[in-house]
Amino acid sequence: MAYKEKEIEKIYYSIGEVAEIFDVAPSLIRFWESEFDLIQPKKNRKGNRQFTKEDIDHVRTIYHLVKEKGFTLQGAKEMLRNDAHSVRDKMDLLDSLKKVRQFLVQVREKL
Amino acid sequence: MAYKEKEIEKIYYSIGEVAEIFDVAPSLIRFWESEFDLIQPKKNRKGNRQFTKEDIDHVRTIYHLVKEKGFTLQGAKEMLRNDAHSVRDKMDLLDSLKKVRQFLVQVREKL
DNA sequence: ATTTCTTTTTCTTTGTACGCCATGAGGGAA
DNA sequence: TTCCCTCATGGCGTACAAAGAAAAAGAAAT
Numbered sequence: 269m270a271y272k273e274k275e276i277e278k279i280y281y282s283i284g285e286v287a288e289i290f291d292v293a294p295s296l297i298r299f300w301e302s303e304f305d306l307i308q309p310k311k312n313r314k315g316n317r318q319f320t321k322e323d324i325d326h327v328r329t330i331y332h333l334v335k336e337k338g339f340t341l342q343g344a345k346e347m348l349r350n351d352a353h354s355v356r357d358k359m360d361l362l363d364s365l366k367k368v369r370q371f372l373v374q375v376r377e378k379l
Numbered sequence: 380m381a382y383k384e385k386e387i388e389k390i391y392y393s394i395g396e397v398a399e400i401f402d403v404a405p406s407l408i409r410f411w412e413s414e415f416d417l418i419q420p421k422k423n424r425k426g427n428r429q430f431t432k433e434d435i436d437h438v439r440t441i442y443h444l445v446k447e448k449g450f451t452l453q454g455a456k457e458m459l460r461n462d463a464h465s466v467r468d469k470m471d472l473l474d475s476l477k478k479v480r481q482f483l484v485q486v487r488e489k490l
Numbered sequence: 491a492t493t494t495c496t497t498t499t500t501c502t503t504t505g506t507a508c509g510c511c512a513t514g515a516g517g518g519a520a
Numbered sequence: 521t522t523c524c525c526t527c528a529t530g531g532c533g534t535a536c537a538a539a540g541a542a543a544a545a546g547a548a549a550t
Contacts, residue, residue: 314524501543
């Protein structure tokens, strides 16, 4: 299982691999990179992008805002202006609040 | 000041007045009405839209999500799926959280 | 007060600019 | 062959804006 171990511990991921993770085209990853400062993968001397897990997590944040939450690119940029790291957590908190409210509404309806 | 009193207590507002409030074109208000169930102003028998203050507040919610927060129309619709009333409040809470975090980061930097 | 003319506001339908990518050319490295 | 690069161009749908017609509201004159 040495190979598998190596896979798990892989440091860099190609743009094709990243694209596959999110089921999007590589061109979209490149486009987002051109739009968002948050995405800045290293490039080897050949020019190929090398994504770390952290880079991929940044892509995940963009994906979350744009594809799941429905922000425009401009809106996503605004969201990222202050705090890039915890935006996803806060959006999830927002969802939690909505769920809590939903629950309370149901409780009230029972009374 | 009877006239002014009457103005203040006005019940219905025209689409032009509503558009002016948000500094947008009347056509945009009509378009939003066609897109969002939340906006459903009464129409007189001539067909002219008559917006109550509550209707205007619904427009304000759409404006907030689309023009200030940067949601796509689809994203805004998703936000409104569960709870139309308190979305604005929650988004403001989100902003508050961001401000609190910003403050804490600054405090940490001082140490 | 009423008629006439002009401007404003509204309506629905149709048109369109731009955001958000996708595709293609032309090429390099493994 | 396959995956990657840059740069240019293409294209589809979103998000409105414009066009055209009709009604209403002023304004001027009688």
